[in-house]
Structure formats: C-alpha cells, structure tokens
Amino acid sequence: MSTDQEIVYLIVSIDTEEDGWGDYKPTGHHLTNIAHLPELQELFDSYKIKPTYLIDYPVAADETHRDFFKTVHDTGRAEIGAHLHPWNTPPFQEETTTRNSMLKNLPRDLQKKKITALTVLIERNLGISPTSFRAGRFCFDHQTVPILAELNYSVDSSVTPFVNWQKGYGGIDFRGYPYYPYRIGSQKEINAHQRDGTLWEVPVAIGFNRTPFKLCNSIYEFLSKDKLRPLRLRGIADKLGLLKKIWLCPELSEYKEMQQLSKVIIRLGIPVLNLMFHSTSLAPGLSPFVRTIKDRQTFFKNLELFFAWLHDNYNLKPVFLSEYCQIVTKPDDENDIGTLNAQTDITQ
Secondary structure, eight states: OOTTSOEEEEEEEEEEOOSSTTOOOSSOOOOGGGGGHHHHHHHHHHTTOOEEEEEOHHHHHOSTTHHHHHHHHHTTSOEEEEEEOGGGSSOOOSOOOSGGGSGGGSOHHHHHHHHHHHHHHHHHHHSOOOOEEEEGGGOOOTTHHHHHHHTTOOEEOOOOTTOBOOTTTOOOBGGGSOSSOEEEOSSSOOSSOOTTOSEEEOOOOEEESSSOHHHHHHHHHHHTSGGGGGGTHHHHHHHTTSSOEEESOTTTSOHHHHHHHHHHHHHTTOOEEEEEEEGGGGSTTSSSSOOSHHHHHHHHHHHHHHHHHHHHHSEEEEOOGGGGGGTOOOOOTTTSOOOOOHHHHHHO
C-alpha cells in the first residue's frame, strides 16, 4: 500500500449482547456467543482493526468474560461502549411489549434511569467510563440526547439511514436522516446537523450501489409500494444491479456488496465507514443471520476479505467509534458531495 493512497477511516461497531434473539426477558440470560469474541479479536488484531464493543446490561453484569473486555480495552485494542436493551436494563417499570423495546417510547425519566444504570454498571464492573452509545433496535430520540451528554457520552450510533422501523415496531423512520456523521443537541429534531450540538451522531453505513442516495431511496420506496409488489420490480432491480440497498454489515451483505457500497461512500467524499453487526452472529443459530456452521464460515470470510481489500486499496486508518470528531464529514445536501472539516466546526 502506498502512503499517497486515499485515507479511509474504518469503524467496526458491534452490538455485544445476550443470546436469545427477540426474547424479551429481564433476567436469566445466556451469553454463549461472548465466548467467541477472542477468536473475532484475533481477526481484528491481524488486520490492526480497532473494534468498538457496545455491551448491554447482561454482558456488563457477567463476570466470566470480564477479563477479556478489560484486557482489550487496557491494551488499546478495543473500545468498550454501551448498548441498551430496555427490556433487560433496570428499573423495570414498563410493560414488556414490542413497542416498549424501543427506547424512545419510554418516558424521559425512565430512559435516564436505564441509561444511568447501564453506564454505572460498566464503570463499576469494568472500570471503564463509556463514551460511545447505541440504542437497542436503533431507537432513540431527542429526549435521549441530553441524557447521554449529561452522562459524558460523546457519540451515538443509532441512526440507520434509509430504514423505517415504525411499521410493526413503533420505532423511528430514518429515511430522511443524514447518512454521514453530524452533530445533534437540544433541538427536537435530530435529523439535521446542529453546529452547537453536544453529541456526534455516526450513522451505520447504509446506502445504495449508485448515487445520488436521496433519489435512489425515492425510487426504492416507489418500487416497494404494495400495489407494485406483485411485479417484483424491486427484486428485479436488485438482481440486475440497477438499484440495490446495501448495509455495511456482514450479516446482511456479501463481501462484494460491502465493497461496492464502500466505493460509493468514499467517492461521495465520506472517508468514514461504520460497519456493524451483532455478537450473536458469532455462533450458529443464535441470530437469524448465521444459522449454520457454513453461514459462520461465510460471515468470517466476508469480514476478512473486506478488511484485506481496504488494506490493499486505501490508506486504511481503523478507529474507535469515540474517535469520530477527527474524521467526521458532511456531504452537501444538493449534490451528495462535500466535506465538513470536523476540527473547524468544533472550534466555531
């Protein structure tokens, strides 16, 4: 790799959580997937990747794997952040429902109690003060932002651009949200950059195989309408490569798809890639994405091929999620290109 190659910053953010996908229970959790993290960390170490493990309450409370998290943090090989599942984070004052699995649907005071409980637990059990946060099920709101700022969080990564979690879940419609890092603060709307914002939002990298993203999303939504569904136009467009929505996520995308999305994002002037997945995908059968041993092998292979491609083609700079302020970019709303200088913005 030549040093004059284009710099690309890579964030790998992992929702590190209990087994039992979709099982809303407050206690009695199993954490067999966490035992696979050392193997994953070996892969990261071999490519000098710096993962951010966003851990939830059952993981933070567990003693068995505490030394792993402390070691990778203390040696500078990983960041430990927070990931909140409302249904297993005390206090349990709400009814257990799908709607209440979305943090934004809880009263502000209960949000604060739960976020505080998780933060304090991580500090007490691991000796780490987390500064990176992701809400379970990608769901937070403007009430959550000042709570996070008060607890000394500096970055959130709950936004999934071009995805609507409202139908069936009562979550957030992210289809009009930025797909690049931006600042949010006290204003009610958290879908636009606020220069005086107290928190940086670093969305999960989601986009399309072509630009402009906003137009692509409009076409994608049109093809997804119920009246057109029998024609399977969206599936045809995807199969032919005419229009494909892609997550930078080895659970949902193959290596070549992640490569394709990354090229488009970098071409837009966004040198930040936020790849995410769930720790439950490390063991077959614990997530809907990795069901068999072969699925697991494919999952790891996609990660390894993607890391190797980035190393070979770019001046790769792996970073923790909390390092966002040095790398943040903001494309222009009109033409999907442009850059926001983070250091300039911070000082003005």
